[in-house]
Amino acid sequence: MSFIPPISGPYLRENSDVRKIMLLVMLALLPATAYGFYLFGWPAIILFLVTLGSALFFEMICLAIAGRSISTYTLDGSAILTAWLLALSLPPWAPWWIAVIGSGIAIIIAKQIFGGLGQNVFNPAMVARVALLISFPLEMTYFIQPVPFLNEGAPSFMDGLGIIFGGSNFDAVSSASLLDFIKTEVGQGAALDQVMAGRYQPENWLLGNSISSMGEGSALLIMIGGIALMFLRVISWHIPLSILISIALFASVFHMIDGARYPDAMVHLLSGATMLGAFFIATDPVTSPVTPKGQIIFGFGLGALVFIIRTWAAYPEGMAFAVLLMNAMTPLIDRYIRPRIFGRTRQGDPLDIQEEL
Amino acid sequence: MKLFRIRGGVNLEGRKELTAHKDVILDLVIPDLLHIPVQQHIGTPAAPLVEVDDYVLKGQLIADGIGSVSAPIHAPTSGIILRIGEYPVAHPSGLPALTMTLEPDGLDKWCELPKPLDPETASAKEIAERVSEAGIVGMGGATFPSAVKLNLGEHYNLDMLVINGAECEPYLTCDDRIMRDRPEMTIKGVKAMMKALGVSKALIAIEKNKPEAFHAMEKYAADYEGITVVDVPARYPMGSEKHLVQALTGRETPAAGLTADLSVVVHNVATAFAIYGAVYHGRPLISRVVTVSGRAIKKPGNYYVLIGTPISFLTDICGGFTEKPKQLLMGGPMMGQPIPNIVVPIIKGSSGILALTEAEIKERRAMPCIRCGGCVAVCPCGLVPLELAALIRHDDLTGAAKIGLKDCVGCGSCSYICPAHLPLVQYFNYAKGRLKADEANRKKQEKTKILVDSKNLRKEEIKRIRMEKFAKQKAEAAKAKLEKEAKDAEETL
Numbered sequence: 001m002s003f004i005p006p007i008s009g010p011y012l013r014e015n016s017d018v019r020k021i022m023l024l025v026m027l028a029l030l031p032a033t034a035y036g037f038y039l040f041g042w043p044a045i046i047l048f049l050v051t052l053g054s055a056l057f058f059e060m061i062c063l064a065i066a067g068r069s070i071s072t073y074t075l076d077g078s079a080i081l082t083a084w085l086l087a088l089s090l091p092p093w094a095p096w097w098i099a100v101i102g103s104g105i106a107i108i109i110a111k112q113i114f115g116g117l118g119q120n121v122f123n124p125a126m127v128a129r130v131a132l133l134i135s136f137p138l139e140m141t142y143f144i145q146p147v148p149f150l151n152e153g154a155p156s157f158m159d160g161l162g163i164i165f166g167g168s169n170f171d172a173v174s175s176a177s178l179l180d181f182i183k184t185e186v187g188q189g190a191a192l193d194q195v196m197a198g199r200y201q202p203e204n205w206l207l208g209n210s211i212s213s214m215g216e217g218s219a220l221l222i223m224i225g226g227i228a229l230m231f232l233r234v235i236s237w238h239i240p241l242s243i244l245i246s247i248a249l250f251a252s253v254f255h256m257i258d259g260a261r262y263p264d265a266m267v268h269l270l271s272g273a274t275m276l277g278a279f280f281i282a283t284d285p286v287t288s289p290v291t292p293k294g295q296i297i298f299g300f301g302l303g304a305l306v307f308i309i310r311t312w313a314a315y316p317e318g319m320a321f322a323v324l325l326m327n328a329m330t331p332l333i334d335r336y337i338r339p340r341i342f343g344r345t346r347q348g349d350p351l352d353i354q355e356e357l
Numbered sequence: 358m359k360l361f362r363i364r365g366g367v368n369l370e371g372r373k374e375l376t377a378h379k380d381v382i383l384d385l386v387i388p389d390l391l392h393i394p395v396q397q398h399i400g401t402p403a404a405p406l407v408e409v410d411d412y413v414l415k416g417q418l419i420a421d422g423i424g425s426v427s428a429p430i431h432a433p434t435s436g437i438i439l440r441i442g443e444y445p446v447a448h449p450s451g452l453p454a455l456t457m458t459l460e461p462d463g464l465d466k467w468c469e470l471p472k473p474l475d476p477e478t479a480s481a482k483e484i485a486e487r488v489s490e491a492g493i494v495g496m497g498g499a500t501f502p503s504a505v506k507l508n509l510g511e512h513y514n515l516d517m518l519v520i521n522g523a524e525c526e527p528y529l530t531c532d533d534r535i536m537r538d539r540p541e542m543t544i545k546g547v548k549a550m551m552k553a554l555g556v557s558k559a560l561i562a563i564e565k566n567k568p569e570a571f572h573a574m575e576k577y578a579a580d581y582e583g584i585t586v587v588d589v590p591a592r593y594p595m596g597s598e599k600h601l602v603q604a605l606t607g608r609e610t611p612a613a614g615l616t617a618d619l620s621v622v623v624h625n626v627a628t629a630f631a632i633y634g635a636v637y638h639g640r641p642l643i644s645r646v647v648t649v650s651g652r653a654i655k656k657p658g659n660y661y662v663l664i665g666t667p668i669s670f671l672t673d674i675c676g677g678f679t680e681k682p683k684q685l686l687m688g689g690p691m692m693g694q695p696i697p698n699i700v701v702p703i704i705k706g707s708s709g710i711l712a713l714t715e716a717e718i719k720e721r722r723a724m725p726c727i728r729c730g731g732c733v734a735v736c737p738c739g740l741v742p743l744e745l746a747a748l749i750r751h752d753d754l755t756g757a758a759k760i761g762l763k764d765c766v767g768c769g770s771c772s773y774i775c776p777a778h779l780p781l782v783q784y785f786n787y788a789k790g791r792l793k794a795d796e797a798n799r800k801k802q803e804k805t806k807i808l809v810d811s812k813n814l815r816k817e818e819i820k821r822i823r824m825e826k827f828a829k830q831k832a833e834a835a836k837a838k839l840e841k842e843a844k845d846a847e848e849t850l
Contacts, residue, residue: 008783010769011690011711011718012369012527016731016776018724076724118725118777290730290743339739341761342364343599343612348761350612353619 022077024234028225036215039146040092042160044214048087050096055083055103062112078117082106085125088215091142096164098139102128122327123287129320143211145173175211178271183316191260205270219275226279235283238295243278246303273319287327294337302326358587361607363600365737366592367770369527371566375650377530381659387434391459391665392702394446398494399501400426411438414468416641428502429492431641433663436461447687451697470639476549484553491635493642497625498688500706507553513617518551518559522626523596526689529709531646532626534659536570540577546633559584560605566591594768598623600737649675653682653712662703668710669699682712691769724777732771738764742771742781749788757788
């Protein structure tokens with residue numbers, strides 16, 4: 001019998017691994033993604049593939065430079081997932097270079113420079129989204145009316161190539177997203193009920209037949225994926241629920257105070273990036289707190305920031321900014337919010353027996 | 358009975374079906390050689406009382422306990438002491454330790470045993486003394502001398518004995534079989550322990566995955582006042598002493614304290630069974646039930662084994678290996694120790710010998726931590742394992758100690774659950790070892806400093822005295838000179 005090096009137990013392991021977690025998240029994103037493809041057609045599919053492909057390319061380059069195992073780390077699924085989330089938050093007909101620059105920012109700057117998987121402080125997809133939004137505001141707010149597959153006027157595959165890679169004058173009805181529209185109109189002094197006349201369609205926001213980013217349209221499909229992840233114990237309820245409650249709370253309170261200025265909770269919850277952010281982006285384990293209590297604080301703060309930015313800041317959508325700001329708070333939250341150690345008080349002193357008795 | 362929630366923990370696949378249904382094999386042949394290490398317990402090693410070529414009888418004292426925390430060792434069978442010297446033992450270091458090798462004569466002839474005690478009439482002190490003389494130690498694996506724990510009543514106000522029959526480690530079924538097959542003896546042992554501790558209440562805690570053991574024990578416990586059998590949830594690490602007490606009483610043992618601070622003492626089921634033998638029959642601890650299991654073992658089962666039996670003897674009895682085991686362990690798969698070599702002997706704390714296949718261990722490459730928080734959720738001690746590991750990786754051991762490294766019980770729930778397959782327990786054990794060594798080093802340096810300081814003080818004192826003496830001499834000389842000059846002057850005048 002050969003000598004077995006002394007290693008500590010346990011000699012049993014649960015059947016879970018990083019790759020499996022990433023894979024489950026992608027599966028949960030599939031319904032919303034497929035629906036986005038259906039709504040926005042070939043251009044969206046091509047844009048999605050360009051985002052994923054370029055992300056993988058950048059990941060491999062970085063791993064090669066860092067001298068790490070390309071096969072192990074490319075296949076861990078994290079780069080694909082980052083790119084996937086980025087693609088879902090892009091305008092569905094954005095040009096190819098938006099996708100490539102976005103992937104580059106996400107993978108190279110936000111992830112690999114920090115040390116790769118698990119080391120980044122900020123959510124890579126959101127870093128890319130914010131950087132793109134600030135650098136290319138025109139392209140990043142070019143939203144279109146959905147032209148679903150099989151409908152008249154839906155772009156063919158060749159049209160799709162033309163739209164994404166340029167050189168095509170394909171006719172689409174460009175339009176502002178709901179949050180953008182509300183912001184502009186209310187900002188110019190219009191009363192909210194006039195602005196919302198004929199636009200208050202929660203059922204459409206839920207199902208997703210609305211003007212939105214590639215995968216943020218259907219609140220319902222995103223929720224289904226998110227809840228499935230909770231049942232699979234990939235994510236816990238703490239972050240999504242506290243975000244949604246926080247947004248709903250702020251929106252309702254302000255809507256009650258002045259209904260002519262502040263849209264109600266339904267508008268905030270069901271449109272824009274709320275659902276995708278709450279279930280899939282804020283729950284990124286790397287950049288969120290590790291304790292349930294910390295996660296609730298994180299979620300509540302994030303929801304508040306989303307509302308504040310949407311309502312009073314220059315941008316109609318605040319999810320990406322809110323995520324990054326709360327990412328920055330995560331180390332602080334984790335430092336101060338800890339579980340109580342067995343046999344000790346919260347301050348870390350041994351429990352007093354006399355008090356116990 | 359109302360139970361209390363404990364924090365964290367994991368639901369493990371029990372894998373007890375490999376051995377749980379099989380009767381304990383009692384009539385093993387005696388091995389050709391028995392290797393009996395002098396250190397089979399926590400505390401000072403026992404000191405051999407025999408010499409090479411001595412003939413010893415079964416049950417004869419062959420090594421005596423030294424000091425307050427130690428345990429004597431008895432000959433497991435009759436025979437000749439062949440050798441006393443270094444021999445491989447089940448220690449992760451793989452280093453050999455002082456061992457007495459006994460060549461059995463096959464007669465298995467008992468020595469004269471002390472008289473049985475009747476717990477009804479014997480005093481608490483007599484019972485504890487008997488347990489001490491019998492060399493009984495905690496048989497769940499901790500191997501703390503049992504008599505020391507039975508004497509806790511001298512310093513603590515005790516009111517309850519908890520018998521740990523949780524057996525929360527996967528694969529192990531030796532406690533299960535003792536409870537199923539010898540419930541009456543075990544409960545008699547519990548009764549004797551209650552007498553020694555001076556408590557009127559005992560709880561026997563058995564995990565819900567052992568209904569047969571529960572019913573068997575409950576049937577016999579009914580005859581005794583004050584003994585209650587409780588089924589506790591099968592959730593690892595239920596068998597951790599402090600967590601079991603919390604599940605049963607709702608009370609938390611203070612950090613760095615003992616359950617005795619809560620008036621509770623915990624003993625293992627197998628220990629109760631051994632104490633039965635010592636009290637009712639005067640038998641020392643020379644054999645125990647061992648689970649031999651794992652899918653690399655051809656015929657897994659429970660065996661009643663003499664202390665000192667080489668593991669290779671046991672694996673041969675089990676028909677050998679189905680495949681080359683990936684890992685040999687002493688104890689359970691969660692907290693057991695790797696066995697460096699198949700020749701090492703069974704000791705008093707060996708609850709199981711496991712030979713695990715590659716498929717069972719599922720060893721996989723470690724990935725970076727993705728901060729999923731799984732380890733935080735399962736840690737029964739309320740620690741943040743991922744942060745501890747990060748600090749230890751950066752060699753910040755003081756930082757790790759500050760956030761609770763020493764409160765870690767090493768249960769391994771965090772490593773079990775970790776999707777990045779990080780060897781978290783390995784980090785913690787390394788850091789604990791380093792901290793201990795640093796502490797010892799610091800103490801040594803302090804001691805040296807005190808010695809050096811006092812030496813310097815002494816030197817200075819000597820110097821001072823010498824200087825004084827010198828000054829005095831000088832003064833005297835000067836005085837004498839003056840006097841002489843005065844005298845000379847007088848004379849000249």
